[in-house]
Amino acid sequence: MPTHEARTVSISIERDWREVYEYASVPQNFARWASGLGSGLERSGEDWTAQGPEGPIRIRFSPPNEFGVLDHVVTLAPGVEILIPLRVTANGSGSEVALTLFRLPGMTAEKFAADADWVQRDLEKLRALLETQRKPTGPT
Template structure:
């Protein structure tokens, strides 16, 4: 089994890790900050169905936990399975959200960089949404 190149992307959010986890662990909140999904997210058994830029997606999420683990698995229309490790950890009274991006087989440098930029935008959106809630 081959090891994939990985890039770790993270962002600090001025909210407690519990606040971030409580918000980000609700699948219905994903379309508000994860731009790869639309509002057509719906539960189907143990999975969630969504529309993404490349077609229909099936998502499975880590069970609720007290460790900040937000891992999820995405299956594309073509049957490709993508594992997405995602964590929220305490950093003082704030938190860090840590996303591990794997380079998938056949992914060139340009596509890997584009995916990393996409994840960074989504993490920034998550930060903006959660920190705006402090102001309201």
């Protein structure tokens, strides 16, 4: 498999990284900030399903961990999986949330840039949620 062009989009959040991870690691909370995962996120065994922009998708989230890893694999169709590396790390008294995008075969430069912009908007929404709420916990 060839190496793909990659771009990491990140944002600083004025909340302790453990609080950001605690909130962002709950799949039900993704609907509040991660519009790229589609709508109607529901548990389906070990995975989750949702209605993506181009049809149904399956999502497998990384298990809870102490390292701030929020990776997930999105299955668009049988055999079509996209790894989404997502990390929360300490940044002083706050945190840094970083998502890496890969430019897939056949993806235009314009679509890749649009996806990066979409991720930036989603991360800004996460920041707004976490910086304005006192202490968000659990699914909402």
